[in-house]
Amino acid sequence: MGRGYFLDKDVLVDKDWDIYLVYSNVNPYGYVYAMLKYTYTGKGLWRGYERVLKYYGVKNMVRLNQEFSMEPCNGVTFPILKLSRVFKHLKPEEKVTELIRRSPKSMQEAIFLDVYTALGVTEVGVTGSLLVGINHSKSDLDVVVYGCKNALDVMSNFNGFEEDKEWVIETSRNYGLSIDHSRQLYDKRMRGLIKGVKFSILFVDPRPQRPCKDVCKRRGEITIKAELESGDCKALFYPSEVPLYNVNILSGETKLRPKILVSYEGIYSALLFSSRKIEAKGMLVECERPIIVVGDRDVPGYIRRVL
Template identity: 75%
Template sequence: MGRDYFLDKDIVVDKERNIYLVFSNVNPYGYIYAMIKYVYTGKGLWKGYERVLKYYGVNNMLKLSQEFLMEPCYGVTFPVLRLSNVSKHLKPEEKALELIKHTSGSKHEISFLELYTALGVRQLGITGSFLAGINHENSDLDIVIYGCEDALYVMNNFEGFEEDRDWIVETSRNYGLTLDFSKQLYDKRTRGAIKGIKFSILFVDPRPERPCKEVCKRKGEITITAEIEKGSCDVLFYPSKVILHNVNVVSGEVGLKPEILVSYEGIYSTLLFKSRKIEAKGMLVECEKPIIVVGDRDVPGYIRRIL
């Protein structure tokens, strides 16, 4: 891509050798939205690094020991890394191209090439410990698919490989969900294993965004039912976004119906992709158009499929 801006799923390294995961396409002035994931102690499994962000999710992100900045347009704080402290900017698509052109023949690289062939798309990358260069023998393969066209191609044509049953148990424990509900969130196309090596398929919109496009005000907890467009690529990107139709307010402020759902919990993306009608609990936020946010720090919420 030859880009000089930051995208979701990029990796950045600070001047103290700490490794961060970028989680937004928004490029503010002077800093980036990024979560610290690994710190170097000399004792960690990842070539001397230890993982401090053990599990994803908003609640785990809030426990991180790093700088948070208040964003006045949204009224909440986000974890950030200042550009003046960035030592390296690592891009998933560049690492994938490197592995495609030059492979050492390791089991992980062979599995990556098999995934690359099975996925059938060109706009892809590899992130996580492989991009950071600290992978170990049991590391996962975190594959990034760029753009709506390729995202839909993968979801409509890729059948997956072996199931990753551990994901269901880990998601249940991490988010406090029942095992049955976690099974409903699991999708073999985006979480699985190939020859014993676990992999994830992640989707990224390759377009950068400008900061503070609108000013929003948090209003309070709300639960709704609504119809949505099935098979939208926008729910696969982070955060998931989908337009709501025929909204019914189950509880909360009835005078302001959300028109858009935004989910900061990635576990719901494939459920939204497969659904036509949902129930959702979250934070009602008044922006240019009212939205319901799932994954708010005060109202974590949930999404359930009705149809």
């Protein structure tokens, strides 16, 4: 892509050699939305690095020992990395170009080529430990697919490989969900196993976004039932963002009806993509168009499929 801006799933190395994962397409002035993932101790499995962010999810992200910035648009703090601290910017798509041009040096690299072929799209990247070059024999494989059309092509034509049965159990424990609820969230096209290696398919909108200009107000907890248009590629990107229709408020403020659902918990993306009707609990936020946020630090919330 030859880009100079930061995208979701890029990786940054700071001047202390700590490794951060970018989690937003928004490019504010002077810093990047990025969360600390690995730090070097000389003892870690990742060639001396230890994983600081062991599990994803908002509740784990807010505990990170790194700098946070207050964002008036949302009224909460987000983990950041100042541009002055960035030493290296690693781009997933550039790593793929490298892997295609040379012979694989590890099992993960060889398996990536199998996954790349099976996906059937070319605008692809690889992130995580493989992008940084600190992967070990049991490292997961994190593949990035760029753009709405490619995302829809993958979800239509890619059948996945083996089922990752541990994912449902791990998600249930990490998020405090029932096993049945966690099963609703699993999609073999996005998470699975190939030749004993766990893989995930991550979808990224390749367009940079401007920082928001509106100041939104948090109104409190709300639970709703609402209809969606299934098959919306925006459900697959991070954060998921989908329009709501025929909203029925089950609890919370009734004068302000959310028009959009935004999920900062990536585990719900497959469910939002495939559902036509959902029940959701989250934070009601008053913006130009009212939204319900799932993954708020005060109201973590949930999303369940109704239909």
